[in-house]
Amino acid sequence: MKKGYLVLENGEVFEGVLPYNTEATGEVVFNTSMTGYQEIISDPSYAGQIIVFCYPQIGNYGLNDLDSESEHLHLHGVVTGEQCDTPSHYLSKHSFASELSQKHVPSLTGVDTRALVKMLRNHGTMKGKIMSEIPAGKINWNEGNSYVPTVSVQECISYPNEGSHIVLIDYGYKKSILTSLQSLGCAVTVVPYHTTFDQIVNLNPDGVVLSNGPGDPEALSDYYDTIRIISETYPVFGICLGHQLLALAHGASTRKLTFGHRGSNHPVKHVETSKVYITSQNHGYEVVQESLPGTGFVTTFINLNDGTVEGLMHEKFSIQSVQFHPEAHAGPSDTAYLFDAFIQQITRTGDQHYAFT
Numbered sequence: 111m112k113k114g115y116l117v118l119e120n121g122e123v124f125e126g127v128l129p130y131n132t133e134a135t136g137e138v139v140f141n142t143s144m145t146g147y148q149e150i151i152s153d154p155s156y157a158g159q160i161i162v163f164c165y166p167q168i169g170n171y172g173l174n175d176l177d178s179e180s181e182h183l184h185l186h187g188v189v190t191g192e193q194c195d196t197p198s199h200y201l202s203k204h205s206f207a208s209e210l211s212q213k214h215v216p217s218l219t220g221v222d223t224r225a226l227v228k229m230l231r232n233h234g235t236m237k238g239k240i241m242s243e244i245p246a247g248k249i250n251w252n253e254g255n256s257y258v259p260t261v262s263v264q265e266c267i268s269y270p271n272e273g274s275h276i277v278l279i280d281y282g283y284k285k286s287i288l289t290s291l292q293s294l295g296c297a298v299t300v301v302p303y304h305t306t307f308d309q310i311v312n313l314n315p316d317g318v319v320l321s322n323g324p325g326d327p328e329a330l331s332d333y334y335d336t337i338r339i340i341s342e343t344y345p346v347f348g349i350c351l352g353h354q355l356l357a358l359a360h361g362a363s364t365r366k367l368t369f370g371h372r373g374s375n376h377p378v379k380h381v382e383t384s385k386v387y388i389t390s391q392n393h394g395y396e397v398v399q400e401s402l403p404g405t406g407f408v409t410t411f412i413n414l415n416d417g418t419v420e421g422l423m424h425e426k427f428s429i430q431s432v433q434f435h436p437e438a439h440a441g442p443s444d445t446a447y448l449f450d451a452f453i454q455q456i457t458r459t460g461d462q463h464y465a466f467t
């Protein structure tokens with residue numbers, strides 16, 4: 111295999127090998143999950159990013175036909191310590207390396223990921239390039255931060271069912287959000303990120319879910335007004351990017367975390383009950399706690415590692431949101447009950463503020 115390099119914005123270079131010859135540019139982020147690499151690489155929220163896997167060997171149980179979170183891979187690249195090319199699992203259909211090469215995702219392996227992650231933790235997330243040679247001249251680091259249009263559906267897609275009708279606004283939704291709603295009997299209509307309020311009214315939903323998605327939530331500022339009106343009209347549940355957008359739409363602010371939360375074991379505390387849940391997370395931005403007074407939002411969950419906001423509930427409107435992933439995949443399903451709580455909230459009349467406990 112050919113030598114390759116991860117060249118970082120701060121000038122640091124990490125050497126590895128290129129399983130095949132490709133180049134990539136993206137925001138270099140790390141994920142601490144020990145398992146779940148198939149779900150992680152297929153999560154559309156990673157669009158525009160190069161994922162460094164902290165776990166030393168990736169690929170040993172292969173990839174199957176069930177666990178992908180989207181049909182296409184939207185991430186820009188993958189960095190690993192070691193890739194296993196001889197997977198062993200009864201459901202395995204192909205190897206990690208073959209999935210990446212077939213779907214044209216650049217990867218670099220044989221990298222000292224421990225040193226790389228330590229550096230990212232100290233210096234913060236930064237851009238990087240996977241390259242076959244270290245360039246002599248200056249690198250152009252300008253890359254877009256607006257990946258939602260590339261991952262969202264182009265047209266509405268309906269999934270009929272007997273129960274409540276949920277409109278899922280797609281900023282890059284994970285399949286598990288759809289299946290979590292379907293498993294509760296919900297009929298789901300997935301709609302593009304730019305769907306107008308009137309178009310949503312025409313769909314006559316019982317509730318609206320705002321999905322996860324890639325990039326800086328402020329890149330979607332054109333849609334704050336629509337999101338605010340939707341959330342003042344229908345019961346709404348926001349997940350990750352959806353949570354950030356709800357906060358922004360109601361006047362709160364967001365900011366970038368130094369190195370983000372990406373992994374399958376992030377502890378959060380439910381403020382009202384002090385119960386602790388282990389959650390799946392993948393985000394680089396946070397809702398700023400100090401920006402919440404006056405917005406009508408109260409904090410429902412906090413992250414026990416760094417005290418950041420992990421959940422919100424509106425005092426007046428039927429709005430709940432979480433920064434973590436109740437659909438799990440990859441990760442524990444401790445908070446899967448939140449989908450159920452949302453549907454119960456919709457079906458109860460006159461009880462807008464069903465507590466998420």
Ligand SMILES: NC(=O)CC[C@H](N)C(=O)O
Binds near residue numbers: 321327349351392396
């Ligand atoms: N998974 C997500 O929805 C991520 C939200 C946002 N792109 C962030 O990184 O914070």
